[in-house]
Amino acid sequence: MKKLLLIHTFQDKPYLPRFKECLGATACLLFGETISSRTEIIRLAERAQTPQILCSSPAVLQLLLNSDGIKRPSLDNYAGSLFTLHSDKLGLIEIVFINPLDQLVSVSYGKFILRRYMSKFISPENWLVAPEFIWEECDETNFQRILSSYSSASLIALDIETGKEPQIHITEVGYTAVWISGDSIKTHSCVIQLDSLAKLAMIRQLNLLPAAKVMQNGKYDLSYLSRYNAVPYNYLWDTATLMHCWYSELPKDLGFLGAFFSRNAMYWKDLSKSGNRRDQLLYNCKDTYTTAIAFLQMLAEIPSYAKNNYLLEFPLLFPCHMAEMTGIARDMDELSISYAEQKQIIASEQEKLERMIASPINVSSPVQVKKLLVILGCKDIDSSNEKDLLKAAYRHPINARIITCLLNIRKARKLVSTYLTPGKEFTRHGKQRILYSLNPHGTDTGRLASKEHHFWCGLQVQNIPRGSAVKRTLIADSGFRIAECDLEQAESRDTANVAGDSALIDAVSGERDFHSVNASAFFGVPYEAIYANGKTIDKPLRDLAKKVNHGANYLMGAGVLIDTMGLEKVFEAKSLLKLPRLWLPKQVAEYLLAQFHKTYPSLSKVFYPGVTSEVIKTRLLQSTAVHNSKYQATTKGWARYCFGHPDKNKRDLNGYVAHVPQNLNAMTLNKAFMQVFYDLAFKPEFKLLCQIHDSILFQFKEGHEYLMQEVKDRMEIPVTITGYDGKTRTFTVPAAVKAGKDRHGAHRWSETE
């Protein structure tokens, strides 16, 4: 029988029973005392009569690393790393680090990761024997040899390192070539320090080799290599994308992939901190070696659902790359105007506020704002976010004056600091552009995520404020018009069809205004009294229905609904609906939510239980959607592996229930994005800018207005889906397109709203 030794910390003690659940038939001795030397570790192993040690102690990690001069190593980074020691009695001792044991409870995938790391000891036969790591620097003296040997490689992993000063540039490019023949796998790694045009020529030649390329988050590398005219040929594999397709809920960084996929992993990223040139080159090589090893292990294990996901996701990297490299022009004059306006608001409101409270205050400091709340007689409110401040405002007119002022400052500050501070622009030929990145592996649901650009500038493009303060500084290129096409009520339509709730399907796809239909159904008021002749008549009731719909969709509880609506609205709803005068806000909120579920009963009766049982039985949420669109490598839907327990944990349930329509919408938009990319984005009169969850932003040349319709046509994709009620339906989410003004007006993003 296998025997292990666990060295744990005092804090781990409460979780030891959980730990034992993961052991299966393996015996394990536990040790939770202080250890102060390597010899002590060896003696401990000898006494336990096992050369295999699991360890969650940061102190032991420090012991094993201190000869390398690494200060304060993080256990998180080294979890999964394998260290070795030598014992005269036992021979080779292996130590695998694991995460602190509280993660067995606090993280949904805690047990899964622990079992994975344990299997390095328990089932070593499941792990590829890593080929030897051989590396050298590549320069004029050995380039021809390396080029000719790499030309027969089966696979080449590559990775760039970049520097920021004096301007962004590539410092090195690393490669690991892999030769596979039969059961034997050989690798060789090299790194080119990019310090001359001759070296660039070498990089170009290596990148053009026929072998399939594998990168980790390769879009980053592509963005730089594009500028050096050194784009790699045959980029087919991406380890971050693969990981996302397989286990979207797990980390995807290279350090984690190394620990997860390589038995002998040793976290290497602390190397780069040494400042030593050779370490830097070695570091770069290790990145590519780890990418290659992780990829090979993935090939050996990856299940079919993840392969199918990969066919859905990998192609997106190319339109995303194009959009990232396009960006949106910024009107710098308009920026300074808008910046000054917001600064002015901050100054005047700040003065007003400080006059009222007769004291200086930093409104961005939760500590100071909470003190203010105490002074305003609201010491029960222990948070200083907008929602809670509004509670305080509702209590007294003086509070309201002060808090309104405070919130105005916060709003303006947010605009200035996040969106309007100059310097985020990418400047070329004297023109400024806002760049951004779009990451297909960024979310658990299949939506794209956005961040600032790889070039250390730009903005997250998916959370630009809706008003004109920021969007008016983002403009079409000369001779172009900016336009946005969005899918209307996409998530509500998707929810309705996925759940198979016929009432919701009718409400959302009928001719009538959705929120007014809801208001009528929830509150028993005739539709015509809320909405008639294309106009809202009873706005308060319609808004109420909108909030209830939104809240119920995300399985909101009554308490949170009160907070989002605000007490005032809750009381308003009570009198509007003639509910008993003595009802507490909570009862009112519960009533509102109940009305929703009474109107659309399949959601709670069929959809939520369906999601729960699917997750429990299969651990997967498998989409049944089939899209009628072009350029698909697969017609099978996305599958998400689920570590959570929707039957035991409401947060998990909420997340999985929200996943289903969010994922369906994302898949539809992503397919639309592909169609727009292939059919339109290469035309000179068209520029693909980005997608924002239910819309695509683009530009077209003046005089080519028909392109708006072309985009719209490509977004309206018929979807056939089998709902949780077992019935199959086909539906199409309609799209609406809006363009900025033509040559006589401004060509600003703000015009498309």
Add this chain to the structure above:
DNA sequence: TGGCTCTGCGCC
């Protein structure tokens, strides 16, 4: 000073 976590808030 740099690095980390927490809080708050922008979007869909």
Add this chain to the structure above:
DNA sequence: AAAGGGCGCAGAGCCA
């Protein structure tokens, strides 16, 4: 006891 989904960025505050 109560629990709104999915993201990323800036500032505050704390620690070494």
